């Protein structure tokens with residue numbers, strides 16, 4: 001398992017407040033969460049963003065750094081009202 005977590009600012013489509021979410025940029029691109037301020041549900045699909053290849057060293061002294069593909073995320077992810085509400 002290769003994981004690359006970033007703390008990503010998200011703007012709620014409903015109350016417009018910005019909060020941070022811990023996102024695995026090398027993992028599942030589809031996330032469903034709720035806003036911590038107003039409780040509104042939102043869905044994010046990271047697959048809409050470009051990707052880049054980065055090198056990570058998993059352990060100190062590891063002779064084989066790994067190359068992984070991660071999503072390049074905007075400064076703030078804007079969310080939209082889900083279709084099913």
Ligand SMILES: [Zn+2]
Nearest residue numbers: 012015035038
């Ligand atoms: Zn909200």
